[in-house]
Amino acid sequence: MARARPATLKAIADQLGLHVSTVSRVLNGPPEGSERAASGATAERIRRLADELGYRRNPHAKSLRTARSDLVGVLVPQLADLVLALVYEGIEEAAAERGLSTFVMNTRDDEPTQRARTELAIGRRVDGLIFADGREDTELLAEVAAREVPFVLVNRPAGDFPVVACDNRAGGRMVAEHLLERGHQRVAVVAGPAYARTARERTAGFVERYREAGFPVPEELVVHSRFDTGGGREATARIMQAAGAEPPTALFAVNDFAAIGAAGCAREHGLLIGRDIAVAGFNDTPLAAELPVPLTSVRVPVHEMGRRALGLLADLIGGRSVGSVHLPPELVVRASTTGGA
Amino acid sequence: MARARPATLKAIADQLGLHVSTVSRVLNGPPEGSERAASGATAERIRRLADELGYRRNPHAKSLRTARSDLVGVLVPQLADLVLALVYEGIEEAAAERGLSTFVMNTRDDEPTQRARTELAIGRRVDGLIFADGREDTELLAEVAAREVPFVLVNRPAGDFPVVACDNRAGGRMVAEHLLERGHQRVAVVAGPAYARTARERTAGFVERYREAGFPVPEELVVHSRFDTGGGREATARIMQAAGAEPPTALFAVNDFAAIGAAGCAREHGLLIGRDIAVAGFNDTPLAAELPVPLTSVRVPVHEMGRRALGLLADLIGGRSVGSVHLPPELVVRASTTGGA
DNA sequence: CTGAAAGCGCTTACAG
DNA sequence: CTGAAAGCGCTTACAG
Numbered sequence: 168m169a170r171a172r173p174a175t176l177k178a179i180a181d182q183l184g185l186h187v188s189t190v191s192r193v194l195n196g197p198p199e200g201s202e203r204a205a206s207g208a209t210a211e212r213i214r215r216l217a218d219e220l221g222y223r224r225n226p227h228a229k230s231l232r233t234a235r236s237d238l239v240g241v242l243v244p245q246l247a248d249l250v251l252a253l254v255y256e257g258i259e260e261a262a263a264e265r266g267l268s269t270f271v272m273n274t275r276d277d278e279p280t281q282r283a284r285t286e287l288a289i290g291r292r293v294d295g296l297i298f299a300d301g302r303e304d305t306e307l308l309a310e311v312a313a314r315e316v317p318f319v320l321v322n323r324p325a326g327d328f329p330v331v332a333c334d335n336r337a338g339g340r341m342v343a344e345h346l347l348e349r350g351h352q353r354v355a356v357v358a359g360p361a362y363a364r365t366a367r368e369r370t371a372g373f374v375e376r377y378r379e380a381g382f383p384v385p386e387e388l389v390v391h392s393r394f395d396t397g398g399g400r401e402a403t404a405r406i407m408q409a410a411g412a413e414p415p416t417a418l419f420a421v422n423d424f425a426a427i428g429a430a431g432c433a434r435e436h437g438l439l440i441g442r443d444i445a446v447a448g449f450n451d452t453p454l455a456a457e458l459p460v461p462l463t464s465v466r467v468p469v470h471e472m473g474r475r476a477l478g479l480l481a482d483l484i485g486g487r488s489v490g491s492v493h494l495p496p497e498l499v500v501r502a503s504t505t506g507g508a
Numbered sequence: 509m510a511r512a513r514p515a516t517l518k519a520i521a522d523q524l525g526l527h528v529s530t531v532s533r534v535l536n537g538p539p540e541g542s543e544r545a546a547s548g549a550t551a552e553r554i555r556r557l558a559d560e561l562g563y564r565r566n567p568h569a570k571s572l573r574t575a576r577s578d579l580v581g582v583l584v585p586q587l588a589d590l591v592l593a594l595v596y597e598g599i600e601e602a603a604a605e606r607g608l609s610t611f612v613m614n615t616r617d618d619e620p621t622q623r624a625r626t627e628l629a630i631g632r633r634v635d636g637l638i639f640a641d642g643r644e645d646t647e648l649l650a651e652v653a654a655r656e657v658p659f660v661l662v663n664r665p666a667g668d669f670p671v672v673a674c675d676n677r678a679g680g681r682m683v684a685e686h687l688l689e690r691g692h693q694r695v696a697v698v699a700g701p702a703y704a705r706t707a708r709e710r711t712a713g714f715v716e717r718y719r720e721a722g723f724p725v726p727e728e729l730v731v732h733s734r735f736d737t738g739g740g741r742e743a744t745a746r747i748m749q750a751a752g753a754e755p756p757t758a759l760f761a762v763n764d765f766a767a768i769g770a771a772g773c774a775r776e777h778g779l780l781i782g783r784d785i786a787v788a789g790f791n792d793t794p795l796a797a798e799l800p801v802p803l804t805s806v807r808v809p810v811h812e813m814g815r816r817a818l819g820l821l822a823d824l825i826g827g828r829s830v831g832s833v834h835l836p837p838e839l840v841v842r843a844s845t846t847g848g849a
Numbered sequence: 850c851t852g853a854a855a856g857c858g859c860t861t862a863c864a865g
Numbered sequence: 866c867t868g869a870a871a872g873c874g875c876t877t878a879c880a881g
Contacts, residue, residue, distance in 0.1 A: 228874035
């Protein structure tokens, strides 16, 4: 019934007539500086037996002793959001390569939960934290910084904290550029939540480019919303109402889910996506290409962002100083903005 | 620069002129049986100071001492698969309620990775494991069982190991029933991968019901595939080719992603979803309802499945014996099978 | 090159 | 009700 106890350094040492410290040096690396941990022959015997017994260092003992957990906590608004799942996959992958362990927690994008989860992670003695849910309207990050817990942000910038994100403003401009080329002059924005800098920057870039082109986007056609399909749907309904007799000929939604909702709403207004009205999203979710009218979107290197964020955090933990990283987005044009069937 | 060292039991004990063991009893619970850990007054002083110092028990020391990590490892094929993300959210939620920590790892549904990840988790001294990627063609689970590591399966059954899943066969039958009622006699199945029992059981239930109704599904119209949209698309292409002059009037795909791919392929054959050809999926992914032609699907209580799986595992870890749980699925009828626009 | 010792922070019988 | 001790498995200066 009782599970077999895992082999310990002591067990190996005893069997070999050596001291546990020698075994430790061989198996888990000699202290800084020293070249070798033991004579070739001894090392060989130790390694062979360790292998045979399936020795795995006890991470709790190691962490307790070294005050390093090799653990990284990751906070995301919602793991079921594809974008975050992909970011996390990148983080996990890069962590594994460095021998770090990670865990994720959902914060539902609300502050009390963010706070509770952060405490939980710190309680687990993480070496560092990655926040994918940075908000502009909260002191949480400043407080964590004051406690000197190393952290970086990913995807969503906030404050001046180090972040790995895509150049959202540029992405917004790309969509504007594309729609301008297609001749759209009256456009609207499904702008996402105001507390998320991703949403704000994408909107800003888009609006800026349209202003430069001489077709400023009317304020009432820039409508904030949640990031999900329901949010996109509601925002679009309000846009249609505000626009009245002159509905926009193109819709920019700051993420793909909102874009799908926006398209649904437009369809209910009797508009054919890609023909009567152009719709563009952001993130280039795997589904964007698979929709009946494939969705024009801005591809964001989410997996790479996750990898880089972990790298940045590892640097920070290692005492190196770090700066933010901004990855270039890429416009992917599909039928939703180029005339459908 | 150096991060503030967290408060320890010793620090509290010293400040209060008490022994660390007394503080431990008060803060982290008295040993089994004992009613109280200390006199009311002492306990009060301890709790107050602990609060003030923001004491958090060091989990590594605790785990090292008790040989219990309160850690659960979860293995999923891919976290970016919405279904798995939702299952994991359920697991995490239930774990948090019990003071357990969880972490997820992707196994990409391939055996070497499953094996490597399992070793990694065991190396981290998990108290138990949850596999969401059980395969029928592998000895891995039997080996883990032989090592007496507690585990349960979720979503996908395999072997006779305890599992929390939905009644996939019943789900398949429900779809068949519905399509029969709509008058479909020539139907095909996008059957998913053969190594996944979910796929096999859904297919089996569907095929069984059609056989009972007197319209056996021709073998060449049951085509295995991957679970993703590409898989659905390819399987459907093969179905169309096999069917020749008599294409099926309805398509059952064993999950929603495959169904979306199937619909895409059908559309390219000039068929209008919901009118020329019915399409049904499985899982009722949040997107199913949002598609231009909303997708008929079988709702699976994925979040609840995750919660129950964690509960089962906790029982197992606690030494209680457990049995499998099968949750009822529910058919959600939408336009993709009831005639579209 | 190898050993001996101390100690990370906790829990838990055992005394008193 | 509280204290003293042992020990979980490891790492790391310090000797020799």
